[in-house]
Amino acid sequence: MAQTLTYLTPEWRDEAEKRLKEELSPEKMNRITSSMSNIYLKCPDGKERYLLFRFADGALAELALGEGEPPEAEFRISGDYEVFAKISRAELGAQKALMTGKLRLKGNMMKALKLAAVADRLNKVLAKIPAQY
Amino acid sequence: MTSKIENKGPYFIDFAQRIKNIQAAMHREKIDIFLGSRLRTLSWTLDAFCPWRSFVVIPAEGLPTAFTFVIDAARIADDSWLDEEHFRGFMPMGGQDQIELIADFIKENMKGGKGRVGIESGMSNYLPEGFLTHYEYERYRDALDGSTLVNAHTLIDRLALIKDEGTINRFREASRQVDEGHKAVYDALINGGYKGKTETEIAGIAALAMRRAGSEWEWSFTGGNEIASGYRTGLSAGACTPPTRREIRAGEPLMIDIHAMFMLGLGDHSHNYLIAPVSARQRWHADNFIAIVKKTLAAYRAGITPSKLAEEMMAFAEEGGFADYMVPGFEHGIGMMGDEWRIGLNDGAIPYWTNPDHVYRESELLICAMQYACPEENIGFRYENPIVIKKDCCEELSKFRLTVDEVS
Numbered sequence: 286m287a288q289t290l291t292y293l294t295p296e297w298r299d300e301a302e303k304r305l306k307e308e309l310s311p312e313k314m315n316r317i318t319s320s321m322s323n324i325y326l327k328c329p330d331g332k333e334r335y336l337l338f339r340f341a342d343g344a345l346a347e348l349a350l351g352e353g354e355p356p357e358a359e360f361r362i363s364g365d366y367e368v369f370a371k372i373s374r375a376e377l378g379a380q381k382a383l384m385t386g387k388l389r390l391k392g393n394m395m396k397a398l399k400l401a402a403v404a405d406r407l408n409k410v411l412a413k414i415p416a417q418y
Numbered sequence: 419m420t421s422k423i424e425n426k427g428p429y430f431i432d433f434a435q436r437i438k439n440i441q442a443a444m445h446r447e448k449i450d451i452f453l454g455s456r457l458r459t460l461s462w463t464l465d466a467f468c469p470w471r472s473f474v475v476i477p478a479e480g481l482p483t484a485f486t487f488v489i490d491a492a493r494i495a496d497d498s499w500l501d502e503e504h505f506r507g508f509m510p511m512g513g514q515d516q517i518e519l520i521a522d523f524i525k526e527n528m529k530g531g532k533g534r535v536g537i538e539s540g541m542s543n544y545l546p547e548g549f550l551t552h553y554e555y556e557r558y559r560d561a562l563d564g565s566t567l568v569n570a571h572t573l574i575d576r577l578a579l580i581k582d583e584g585t586i587n588r589f590r591e592a593s594r595q596v597d598e599g600h601k602a603v604y605d606a607l608i609n610g611g612y613k614g615k616t617e618t619e620i621a622g623i624a625a626l627a628m629r630r631a632g633s634e635w636e637w638s639f640t641g642g643n644e645i646a647s648g649y650r651t652g653l654s655a656g657a658c659t660p661p662t663r664r665e666i667r668a669g670e671p672l673m674i675d676i677h678a679m680f681m682l683g684l685g686d687h688s689h690n691y692l693i694a695p696v697s698a699r700q701r702w703h704a705d706n707f708i709a710i711v712k713k714t715l716a717a718y719r720a721g722i723t724p725s726k727l728a729e730e731m732m733a734f735a736e737e738g739g740f741a742d743y744m745v746p747g748f749e750h751g752i753g754m755m756g757d758e759w760r761i762g763l764n765d766g767a768i769p770y771w772t773n774p775d776h777v778y779r780e781s782e783l784l785i786c787a788m789q790y791a792c793p794e795e796n797i798g799f800r801y802e803n804p805i806v807i808k809k810d811c812c813e814e815l816s817k818f819r820l821t822v823d824e825v826s
Contacts (some may be wrong), residue, residue, distance in 0.1 A: 288520050383511040384510060384511055388419075389513035390511055390512060390514055391513050391522070393506055394488050394491070394514050394519075395488065395502070395507045395512070397493070398507070
């Protein structure tokens with residue numbers, strides 16, 4: 286049985302990077318070149334964190350975890366830590382979280398819609414990481 | 419609709435210059451950013467038809483960005499002269515609804531995130547005008563805390579009043595398409611062809627011919643093509659007749675008011691018939707109508723005003739003994755799609771109605787529009803034709819013959 290990792294720790298990030306590279310080929314990622322920051326508000330320790338994904342021609346080029354203001358990205362999705370956690374635990378759909386305003390997206394919606402399917406693939410990989418929140 | 423891939427040739431409009439002209443006017447009126455919401459403003463700045471709620475944000479410098487319901491954003495971007503980077507789609511999603519998305523964009527494009535925001539507020543007879551609703555106003559006002567929202571639609575209206583050659587050429591082509599519609603209707607009516615046909619069918623015959631000629635749609639919000647027969651032609655003060663399933667009948671008048679659109683330029687022309695047998699009294703009405711249309715068309719020129727023209731025409735009708743049958747208005751405004759109804763600027767005694775003292779200038783475009791109605795005798799006629807005001811005359815864009823045709 287895989288080791289349980291704490292969500293949004295460096296160890297969890299390393300596992301996420303490994304799985305994304307193994308499971309999502311550039312073809313599966315539609316050879317996109319884009320970037321997206323998840324911004325986690327109200328983390329359990331009171332801090333704000335970000336998780337930045339940067340893809341170049343479909344390949345994961347950067348997965349950065351940090352605190353405070355995230356680097357520039359084409360899309361920014363912000364919401365409470367607990368909302369992201371619920372999505373990762375499959376207790377809440379990302380789409381519903383956005384549609385109900387629990388998550389806020391900044392970026393060009395016309396482009397975002399083109400990336401909806403690949404974002405879903407990406408979230409499914411992350412959701413499979415055994416994690417505690 | 420229009421398309422980036424089309425070579426616009428004689429229909430080219432310098433939209434980049436239009437935007438610069440707006441920005442110069444904004445600067446003069448100390449407006450830091452302009453939020454356009456009227457259909458006419460969207461057509462005039464984007465060169466795209468925006469059927470869903472849409473907005474255009476014009477910054478102090480640089481290109482505008484348009485926002486529309488996401489389902490149509492890519493199509494509008496494809497139609498417009500602007501590139502895709504200057505379009506956004508909104509939808510019910512956190513951070514992506516029209517208020518939050520646009521308010522954030524406005525803040526990002528004003529120094530310090532605050533300033534004077536030009537908006538479009540007012541009223542209109544034209545239902546899809548697109549003024550900011552009360553609810554939208556309150557939401558934007560709250561979302562743009564620290565900014566001042568000022569009504570600034572006149573800024574666009576002033577610039578859009580005089581038409582450039584590309585715009586006029588689009589109207590000329592739309593009128594040519596309308597003429598094709600009239601030819602098809604005539605061919606369908608003659609030699610007993612009218613028998614069994616309904617108003618809706620006639621509307622469709624015209625629509626097919628116009629679309630074959632390149633028309634994009636029968637743009638008028640009044641029911642597309644307006645067809646009236648019999649008593650419906652003579653409804654008191656009536657100038658709006660969406661077609662019904664009424665059959666065309668012998669001995670009755672028939673009014674064909676059809677609409678074509680070409681690259682947001684609008685065709686709008688009415689032609690009238692009498693279905694045989696025609697009585698002398700019906701012919702008398704028809705001759706009155708033709709006489710006043712000719713008189714009106716001859717009167718239009720730079721310098722004349724709507725009230726002066728109406729006075730002259732009603733005096734002529736009085737002399738001819740048919741003033742009781744005339745609706746005392748002889749025009750309505752027109753511009754690129756969404757610009758309909760009011761003539762000129764909102765500077766008359768009664769706000770948001772045509773200023774009767776508006777002085778026409780060269781290269782203004784309007785619809786010469788007249789309604790003759792005698793409800794007691796179940797007869798009426800309508801004339802509509804886009805005209806361009808010239809120094810000493812007007813150019814009639816539809817070239818279809820000015821007659822009341824008798825068909826059997």
